[in-house]
Amino acid sequence: MIKINNLTKIYHTPTREIVALEKVDLEVEKGEIFGIIGLSGAGKSTLVRCINMLEKPTEGSVIIDGTDITGLTSRELLSARQKIGMIFQHFNLLSSRTVFGNVAFPLEIAGLTGGKIKDRVGELLDLVGLSDRAGSHPSQLSGGQKQRVGIARALANRPKILLSDEATSALDPQTTGSILELLKDINRRFNLTILMIAHDMNVIKRACDRVAVIDRSRIVEVGKVIDIFSNPQTAVSRNFIGSVIDKEVPEHLLQCSNRQRPGTITRLIGVSFIGDSTGKPLISSMIKKFDVDANILYGNIDHIKDIPFGHLVLELTGEPGQVAGALDYLCGFGLEVEAIDSV
Numbered sequence: 001m002i003k004i005n006n007l008t009k010i011y012h013t014p015t016r017e018i019v020a021l022e023k024v025d026l027e028v029e030k031g032e033i034f035g036i037i038g039l040s041g042a043g044k045s046t047l048v049r050c051i052n053m054l055e056k057p058t059e060g061s062v063i064i065d066g067t068d069i070t071g072l073t074s075r076e077l078l079s080a081r082q083k084i085g086m087i088f089q090h091f092n093l094l095s096s097r098t099v100f101g102n103v104a105f106p107l108e109i110a111g112l113t114g115g116k117i118k119d120r121v122g123e124l125l126d127l128v129g130l131s132d133r134a135g136s137h138p139s140q141l142s143g144g145q146k147q148r149v150g151i152a153r154a155l156a157n158r159p160k161i162l163l164s165d166e167a168t169s170a171l172d173p174q175t176t177g178s179i180l181e182l183l184k185d186i187n188r189r190f191n192l193t194i195l196m197i198a199h200d201m202n203v204i205k206r207a208c209d210r211v212a213v214i215d216r217s218r219i220v221e222v223g224k225v226i227d228i229f230s231n232p233q234t235a236v237s238r239n240f241i242g243s244v245i246d247k248e249v250p251e252h253l254l255q256c257s258n259r260q261r262p263g264t265i266t267r268l269i270g271v272s273f274i275g276d277s278t279g280k281p282l283i284s285s286m287i288k289k290f291d292v293d294a295n296i297l298y299g300n301i302d303h304i305k306d307i308p309f310g311h312l313v314l315e316l317t318g319e320p321g322q323v324a325g326a327l328d329y330l331c332g333f334g335l336e337v338e339a340i341d342s343v
Helices: 046-049 076-079 099-109 114-127 143-155 174-191 201-207 225-230 237-241 275-279 284-291 320-331
Strands: 001-011 018-028 033-037 059-064 083-085 159-166 193-198 210-215 217-224 265-274 293-304 307-318 335-340
Touching: 001 046, 018 046, 018 076, 018 099, 018 217, 033 046, 033 174, 033 201, 046 059, 046 083, 046 159, 046 193, 076 320, 083 143, 083 210, 099 114, 099 143, 114 143, 143 174, 159 174, 174 193, 174 201, 193 225, 201 225, 201 293, 217 237, 225 237, 225 293, 265 284, 265 320, 284 293, 284 307, 293 335, 307 320, 320 335
Parallel strands: 033 193, 033 210, 083 159, 159 193
Antiparallel strands: 001 018, 001 059, 210 217, 265 307, 265 335, 293 307
């Protein structure tokens, strides 16, 4: 649905060049929620603005649904943008217009009139749960309600792609959750491709199928969210994931090892569980099968989109062969097992 080739954007100042994007290659498939995450200044928003051609790339191409929009005329680009919905961080609603009027605005620009506008706006307000606020002005709405109006407006012309530029960063955590659930529902209902820009890995974790990590103007890692969470390949990815799922064992726990019995060894390991394995009694069955002691020092269970994901820190004590067999047993179920320390 979106194919970006060798995309570069350079800004020129009187004293220097600023490379905002450098040789970016990226593909977003139809119907997926794709996340782009990076620190402030990494190039996320510039990338979005190049995708809808609010910024013209210095080099490279942006192909949407088979059309290279970087080569379109102004008239052709105006038509193409009607199929690219945009949700903004600070809502960008017209304060002089009601909720109905804000959602109707892109339809008016597209040339619709009368009953067609009324029917479409009614359908959209029902979708976002604001049918009862059609006559309200933005000043009378909460932040979450304003963003729902922004989503309805972005969907007005039945876009093929929905771009979300930090759409939840101005909202509290509970409201953020409701907005992400709404976007996931819209994605499922209409098979709508959503490109979601964020600086918070929680947003990516809760909503996205795949993610690209951008650092210093370049894409440094791309993959399924669950894969990057379970096995990040770059330092910047590990830092983002560490802000959501803490795998660091508190120092005082490392010093609370059980006293070993003669002839036994103790191993400190991290075990990551993904998907169905989170619901299986693998630790208890391991203990019974290999006659080892397993002390759970630390752990958490979360969800990555709709997939359960957990991490435990275990202290295993037993005869060397038993401990080795227990580790192999866990690995045999596809769990990620990491040696943290030897005691």
